[in-house]
Amino acid sequence: MSHTYEEFVDIVRRLRRECPWDKEQTHGSIRQHLIEEAYEVVDAIDSGDLEELKKELGDLFLHVVFHSIIAEESNEFTLEEVINHISDKLIRRHPHVFGNTMVNGQEDVKRNWERIKLEEGRTSAIDGIPTALPALVRALRLQERASKVGFDWEKKEECWEKVEEEIKEFKTASINNDDSAAAEEELGDLLFSIVNYARFLKINPEDALRKTNEKFIRRFQIIEEKLKEQGKDIDNTSLEEMDRIWEDSKGKI
Secondary structure (H helix, E strand, O other), X not given: OOOOHHXXXXXXXXXXXXXXXXXXXXXXOXXXXXXXXXXXXXXXHHHOOHHHHHHHHHHHHHHHHHHHHHHHHOOOOOHHHHHHHHHHHHHHOXXXXXXXXXXXXXXXXXXXXXXXXXXXXXXXXXXXXXXXXXXXXXXXXXXXXXXXXXXXXXXXXXXXXXXXXXXXXXXXXXXXXXXXXXXXXXXXXXXXXXXXXXXXXXXXXXXXXXXHHHXXXXXXXXXXXXXXXXXXXXXXXXHHHHHHHHHHHOOOO
């Protein structure tokens, strides 16, 4: 069955009027669902499953429309205003496409983008980075913004020296078990410096850690599978035996 954009919006409006669950929702009550749907889109992209991506983009689009309809009901803003706002912003921030500005590659585009955002009323180069972002992503975005105005290391070697410095400081603080707050602060500094070094290598730290998490899951599940085949209980298996299976799994995953 084929549906138009207008029909889809009408479906959501009807759900809001007639479905007991939908009509009770607020911006806040479905906030977490929106975040989860965004991550499901990312999972579909990472898996390369385009059929799943199509479905997850639909779920995410539903949230955009649903939030807009909730806002319409209390005269906060309309779906049309949402579309107009993003359309105007895209045109304004792409003068090399919709105007006469000349650019030489994507770096010029990024610089123009940040300059235009400041002209729109932001008072700081690092304003507007959502606090709800995962910490690794937010650290990366903060560093990228600061770099655009010249606050950055000149060479990756200098950045690595900072990582080594933070490793030493964290080690010192963590050995002092009486001051967990200091260790926590130094760990934050260390992670921030690692994110910075990753940026110099053009590695997204969130992507890197997510891939490592998935690799850990696959290898740990191999341990569980091998022990199950041997009729053993993982709770009663030594670390040495589990580690041997872990090392064997490295050649497979």
